[in-house]
Amino acid sequence: MHTQPNVLQVDNLNIAAKSSRGALPLVRNVNLELTPGKVLGLIGESGSGKTVTSMALMQLLDQRAMQVQGNIQLHGQELNGMPTKAMRAIRGKEIGFIMQNPMNAFTPVYTIGNQFVETIRTHTGLGKKQAVELAIASLESMNLEEPAKLMKKYPFQLSGGMLQRVMIAISMSLRPAVVIADEPTTALDVTNQLQVLKELDRLRTECGTAILLISHDLGVISQLADEVAVMRRGEIVEQAEVCDLFDRPQHEYTKKLLQARPVMPFTDSLNRLVI
Ligand SMILES: Nc1ncnc2c1ncn2[C@@H]1O[C@H](COP(=O)(O)OP(=O)(O)OP(=O)(O)O)[C@@H](O)[C@H]1O
Numbered sequence: 069m070h071t072q073p074n075v076l077q078v079d080n081l082n083i084a085a086k087s088s089r090g091a092l093p094l095v096r097n098v099n100l101e102l103t104p105g106k107v108l109g110l111i112g113e114s115g116s117g118k119t120v121t122s123m124a125l126m127q128l129l130d131q132r133a134m135q136v137q138g139n140i141q142l143h144g145q146e147l148n149g150m151p152t153k154a155m156r157a158i159r160g161k162e163i164g165f166i167m168q169n170p171m172n173a174f175t176p177v178y179t180i181g182n183q184f185v186e187t188i189r190t191h192t193g194l195g196k197k198q199a200v201e202l203a204i205a206s207l208e209s210m211n212l213e214e215p216a217k218l219m220k221k222y223p224f225q226l227s228g229g230m231l232q233r234v235m236i237a238i239s240m241s242l243r244p245a246v247v248i249a250d251e252p253t254t255a256l257d258v259t260n261q262l263q264v265l266k267e268l269d270r271l272r273t274e275c276g277t278a279i280l281l282i283s284h285d286l287g288v289i290s291q292l293a294d295e296v297a298v299m300r301r302g303e304i305v306e307q308a309e310v311c312d313l314f315d316r317p318q319h320e321y322t323k324k325l326l327q328a329r330p331v332m333p334f335t336d337s338l339n340r341l342v343i
């Protein structure tokens with residue numbers, strides 16, 4: 069069988085919170101592989117370490133508070149410990165990030181348009197006019213109406229769901245090799261959830277983007293993920309192809325997670341997204 073090279077490979081990731089009483093382990097021995105065009109789902113109860121893991125991959129954890137050990141390789145390039153400036157060039161361009169809390173992703177004092185255009189221009193050679201056009205097209209693809217007007221607004225003038233869609237538009241506009249999506253649909257109503265899932269699916273099929281999808285919504289996971297990793301208390305306890313995991317969970321914890329919420333019977337992933 070032909071195996072595709074990994075775009076993002078995480079080996080032996082350990083994360084600990086620094087405290088006066090020493091390091092408090094939050095994430096232990098995590099190994100993850102993201103391949104082009106594939107979606108890896110990450111599930112696990114609240115507090116199990118999903119967000120901390122995703123923040124570590126982006127090198128967004130505060131080094132004064134957290135200790136991150138292990139290898140995080142993007143196309144073979146080590147990200148862990150990379151200087152801030154070099155990492156900034158990768159974030160957004162090579163790795164798109166959809167944060168669990170959209171408010172944190174924006175600066176309150178600049179308009180949406182300002183921040184969007186600035187992000188595009190930082191990472192591409194595009195002029196102002198083309199950057200504005202790209203921003204507007206991306207906002208439209210997220211079902212956001214009157215994008216030109218929207219660009220003139222400030223983050224606090226938008227609802228959580230709208231901000232979430234703007235953030236997704238920004239993270240997708242540069243067609244990154246990797247997208248890390250932390251609960252991308254949680255703040256959205258059903259129509260917009262579907263739109264986001266479709267866009268993520270389009271990104272992976274059209275651009276071959278590798279996606280890490282964190283969600284507590286097993287319906288979302290079953291629709292989009294190819295493989296699923298299950299996290300419990302900072303450790304991956306089980307990882308399998310999505311249909312195997314849903315049909316034949318091995319670990320007791322996975323069985324409990326699946327029982328906690330009724331899941332739609334598994335069909336061929338994503339065919340159901342087409343409406
Ligand atoms: N800055 C921090 N300092 C110390 N501990 C932290 C910090 N941020 C998170 N934690 C702890 O790390 C653990 C994992 O939190 P994390 O946010 O990754 O969970 P999660 O799986 O994303 O949960 P949820 O499903 O609720 O989003 C929790 O025990 C949390 O209290």
Ligand code: NI
Nearest residue numbers: 118119120168
């Ligand atoms: Ni989280």
